[in-house]
Amino acid sequence: MSEKQQRLVYAILEFLDQSIKDGTVKADDKEGLEVAMQCIGEAFNVDPSNEQQAEQLSVKPATLQSIFDVFMKTRDKVGAAAPSPAAAAAASSSTTKAPSAEDKSQAEKHKQAGNALMSSKKYDEAIEAYDKAVALDPTNPVYYSNRAAAYSSKGDHLAAVGDAEKALSVDPNFVKAYHRLGHAQYSLGDYQAAENAFERGLKLDPTNAGLKSGLQNAHARITSEDVSPSRSGVTTPEPSGPAGAGGGLGGLAGMADMLRGMGGGAGGMPDIASLMNNPQLMAMAQQMAANGGLANLMQNPAVANMMNRVQSGDMPSMAELMNDPSLRELADQFTGAGR
Structure with a gap:
């Protein structure tokens, strides 16, 4: 069995x-x-x-129940998207009107508005803005990709999968959409599909640190499921939470790799990748990992939420982090870890 x-x-x-x-x-x-x-x-x-x-x-x-709900949503979405034979024939016999220069200009304004709303965590409003951009210019994969990030940020990863795949159907070479797709699949617990998405992206951009980190985490989850502790006789810590937010020292290293690939230091953020190369900081992290404190830290909802946003391309500003009481408390705990 x-x-x-x-x-x-x-x-x-x-x-x-x-x-x-x-x-x-x-x-x-x-x-x-x-x-x-x-x-x-x-x-x-x-x-x-x-x-x-x-x-x-x-x-x-x-x-x-949640797994069944995902299946039903997927089936309904696929069923709704599948046109009737008559509709398919009509679509194939007609050509889609290309967006005009004015349409593209207005679509860009809606996209910019959506990006600003994402920064303010107004995800539903951001999705509405991206909807308008897509309606005006359905040929731009960025709009679908950004909407996928908004869906992931509000926890609707199934919708994010649909938009990421739509972006790739428009432009199979749009690397960021592979990251969106892999993150959404990982969050849904489909680690095999996530691994596949990250691998496809890396074929186009072999040096992408975010895709590499995502692939490592997805592969680790697949391996941990195939070889359980009771079978191998070895207990291997598994990553928890979103891709890149693993529970051990490797989780912090993965976070550093991801931030380094995203250009750590942008958007008001400090150069976290450089901090991760600081010997004193890494010694503190190793001490926390040894006593279990690091695992608890990485499982904190505030950290998980921040990593979800980072993985979705929504980099929080330093001011925003400092205004979040839970993250300030985490910072105090972390900086006091070596005392």
Whole structure:
């Protein structure tokens, strides 16, 4: 019996157990469902109360319900996008009108407005601005790519995948769209697809640090799933959170590589890549990694949110970081780590 099958069964049992706890299942049906759960678990050798199995088989933070929701959205989106035979024939017999110079000029203004709204974290409004840009000039891959970043920033990674792929259908050589696509796929937990997206981008730009970092993190997640600790006898720390925000010292190194590739120091940010090459700072990070403090730091929601934005191309300014109480507190903790 494969581990993938056991993971599915474990997710089903978790869903059924939650349905009992939250009252979805009537009290009269509770006992019968519990017996059925026990039979299912025994048939597939899955025991939710076993801590080792829980660590090995759990798909958290995803749930069976969230995975199913992603499938339904994808199916609906593909179904809506698929034209009828008559519509397809009509489309093939007509030519798409090229945007005029005025259309392109107005589209650029909407894009700039969207970029400003992204900086202000007004993601829904930014998406509306990019919608207008796309409507005026659907031949520009940048508009789809920027909208993908906005969708990722608000947590709608499925929509981000659609826009990143649309950008690539317009221009297969638009490297940034591969980064958007890989990040969205990684965030959805589809590490194989993320790895593929990063690899495709690197074929066009082999020195892109952001794509390299994303590929390393996706590959690490695939490897950790294929070779579980119980099989290998070796416990290997896995990256957590968004690509590049791993829980160990490698996570900080990956962050430095990514920021170096994005031109660390821009947008009011200090040259973080240079900071990561500072021996004293790296010694502090190594000490934190040894006692588990670094893993906790990289799992902090504030850090995860910041890394999501960086991976999406939305580099926060230094002033913005300093005005965020949670990030100021993290800075105090980090700078005091070596005391």
